[in-house]
Amino acid sequence: MLSRPRSLLFWLVVIILLYVIATAPTELAHFILSTWRGTKEFFNALDILIDTLETS
Secondary structure: OOOOOOOHHHHHHHHHHHHHHHHHHHHHHHHHHHHHHHHHHHHHHHHHHHHHHHHO
16 A cells, blocks of 8 residues: 555645644744733833823
8 A cells, every 4th residue: 555656636735734744833933922922012011001100
């Protein structure tokens, strides 16, 4: 079964699947980091706003 030649479509699907599996962790890491940075930036801005409201 493994020695039987495969079609071009099979190899195309295998290559695309391997590419998606290889790049998925990178995309997930970028998503997590951007979400973390956005959340941190939001709370920093909120802290500045609260400090400004406290002083006025």
